[in-house]
Amino acid sequence: MLYEMTVPQFSRTLTNLEKILDKGAALADAKKVEMSVLLNSRLAPDQFPLLKQVQMVTDTAKLCCVRLTGKEAPAHDDKETSLPELKKRIADVQTYLKSLSAADFKGTEEKKITTPRWENKWMSGTDFVHSHALPNLYFHVTTAYAILRHNGVEVGKKDYLGELPFKH
Amino acid sequence: MLYEMTVPQFSRTLTNLEKILDKGAALADAKKVEMSVLLNSRLAPDQFPLLKQVQMVTDTAKLCCVRLTGKEAPAHDDKETSLPELKKRIADVQTYLKSLSAADFKGTEEKKITTPRWENKWMSGTDFVHSHALPNLYFHVTTAYAILRHNGVEVGKKDYLGELPFKH
Numbered sequence: 001m002l003y004e005m006t007v008p009q010f011s012r013t014l015t016n017l018e019k020i021l022d023k024g025a026a027l028a029d030a031k032k033v034e035m036s037v038l039l040n041s042r043l044a045p046d047q048f049p050l051l052k053q054v055q056m057v058t059d060t061a062k063l064c065c066v067r068l069t070g071k072e073a074p075a076h077d078d079k080e081t082s083l084p085e086l087k088k089r090i091a092d093v094q095t096y097l098k099s100l101s102a103a104d105f106k107g108t109e110e111k112k113i114t115t116p117r118w119e120n121k122w123m124s125g126t127d128f129v130h131s132h133a134l135p136n137l138y139f140h141v142t143t144a145y146a147i148l149r150h151n152g153v154e155v156g157k158k159d160y161l162g163e164l165p166f167k168h
Numbered sequence: 169m170l171y172e173m174t175v176p177q178f179s180r181t182l183t184n185l186e187k188i189l190d191k192g193a194a195l196a197d198a199k200k201v202e203m204s205v206l207l208n209s210r211l212a213p214d215q216f217p218l219l220k221q222v223q224m225v226t227d228t229a230k231l232c233c234v235r236l237t238g239k240e241a242p243a244h245d246d247k248e249t250s251l252p253e254l255k256k257r258i259a260d261v262q263t264y265l266k267s268l269s270a271a272d273f274k275g276t277e278e279k280k281i282t283t284p285r286w287e288n289k290w291m292s293g294t295d296f297v298h299s300h301a302l303p304n305l306y307f308h309v310t311t312a313y314a315i316l317r318h319n320g321v322e323v324g325k326k327d328y329l330g331e332l333p334f335k336h
Contacts (some may be wrong), residue, residue, distance in 0.1 A: 005173070009298050043211065043318040121334040130177050131332055138306030139328060146314040150211040160307060164299055166289040167280075 002068060003105035005129055010061035010137065011097045014090050016162035017057055017141050020155050024050075024148045025083055031152075035083050041147050053144040054086045057137060058093045064133035065097065067113050068125050069104040170236060171273035173297055178229035178305065179265045182258050184330035185225055185309050188323050192218075192316045193251055199320075203251050209315050221312040222254045225305060226261045232301035233265065235281050236293050237272040 028035045039051040048056070055078055062073045074092045079085075108125040123132065141160065149155055196203045207219040216224070223246055230241045242260045247253075276293040291300065309328065317323055 004294070005298060009303075012299065013303075043314055044320070047317060118334065121336055123333055123335065126172070127333045130173060131180065132329065134302060135177075135181075135306055135329055136325075138303055139310050139325070142307050142310035143314060146211055146311060149215060150318070152212070157304075157307070161300065161303055165291055165295045166286065167291065168289055 001102060001105065002108050002125055002129055003100070003102040006061075006064055006068070006105075006133065007097050007100055009134075010064070011094060012162050013137060013141055014057070014061065014094055014097075016160060017054065017144060018087060018090055019162075020141075020145055020148060020153075020159050021054065021083060021086065023155055023159065024151075024153050027148075027151070027153045036081070038148065038151055038153075039081075039083070039086075041151055043143075043147055043150060047143075050144055050147045051080065051086065053140045053147065055080065055089070056140040057144065058089050060133060060137045060140060062093050062096060064129065064137075065100055067115070067128065068108040068111065069100060071100060071104055169270060169273065170276050170293055170297055171268070171270040174229075174232055174236070174273075174301065175265050175268055177302075178232070179262060180330050181305060181309055182225070182229065182262055182265075184328060185222065185312060186255060186258055187330075188309075188313055188316060188321075188327050189222065189251060189254065191323055191327065192319075192321050195316075195319070195321045204249070206316065206319055206321075207249075207251065207254075209319055211311075211315055211318060215311075218312055218315045219248065219254065221308045221315065223248065223257070224308040225312065226257050228301060228305045228308060230261050230264060232297065232305075233268055235283075235296065236276040236279065237268060239268060239272055 024038050025035050028038055040049045042049045058076070065071065066073050073096045076089055076092070080089055111125040112122040113125055113128040114122040145155055145160055192206050193203050196206055208217045210217045226244070233239065234241050241264045244257055244260070248257055279293040280290040281293055281296040282290040313323055313328055
């Protein structure tokens with residue numbers, strides 16, 4: 001079931017990302033620097049900065065579901081410059097994810113998925129989730145985390161994994 | 169099917185990681201520095217260095233399959249110090265992954281998975297793959313990638329995603 005593989009984990013990951021960003025904001029506050037310094041930080045000169053990494057996490061989650069289900073999602077014009085604006089974007093995507101149900105994903109395993117970049121090539125819905133959407137999502141969250149960690153923010157694996165679905 | 173969600177993607181990811189490490193070795197060579205400089209690099213003083221990140225990628229892939237299937241895997245004593253030794257470890261895990269079949273994963277969706285760290289708590293096999301194994305795998309690969317990128321290695325998203333299962 002592609003719903004189970006995507007929506008709950010996308011939602012959990014966005015929640016974790018928001019908490020990691022809050023830890024960044026707390027450090028900026030403590031060090032008396034603008035949060036924009038962190039949002040514009042990167043680990044290499046030709047890497048996207050933290051702000052863009054956050055936009056890419058939300059886009060990966062949103063567009064994966066749009067491509068699979070065809071359900072329209074909120075548009076974002078990539079004009080965010082501040083943490084509150086990024087949080088608004090995360091909240092928008094969380095609301096969109098909540099609007100989706102397992103039924104919306106019925107039969108999407110075999111659906112042909114393509115993007116304008118892929119020049120007529122395609123993947124099955126299952127391959128798209130396994131080899132593209134999930135690796136991309138975690139790539140951009142981990143990069144955001146790494147940029148903050150490199151800047152002294154005390155984040156750890158627990159912040160990244162978030163609350164796990166343990167049973168007793 | 170948990171086999172499809174794990175083994176093929178684990179194997180592809182290990183292949184990608186090996187190529188990323190080779191790009192690191194090429195930069196070390198060009199700059200006339202020892203590869204051990206890169207293998208001991210990190211983005212924060214209390215972060216595991218590149219070498220340990222590679223060990224953790226292989227362990228995440230291997231232990232996920234061991235926990236799900238109960239099939240014995242090669243033991244590693246974490247004594248690698250060089251790239252050839254790390255490649256041997258990656259190759260060991262690739263061989264182990266190749267030895268597994270979809271049948272080995274039958275019924276593992278509902279299997280109770282636990283680790284010594286979890287103090288009697290557990291997750292279903294499905295939850296374990298979604299919320300623990302996959303996020304951890306991509307976390308450590310992306311961190312390895314980020315350490316190399318920060319050190320000037322020219323790696324990009326294509327190196328991370330690897331060869332995608334496109335159809336025409």
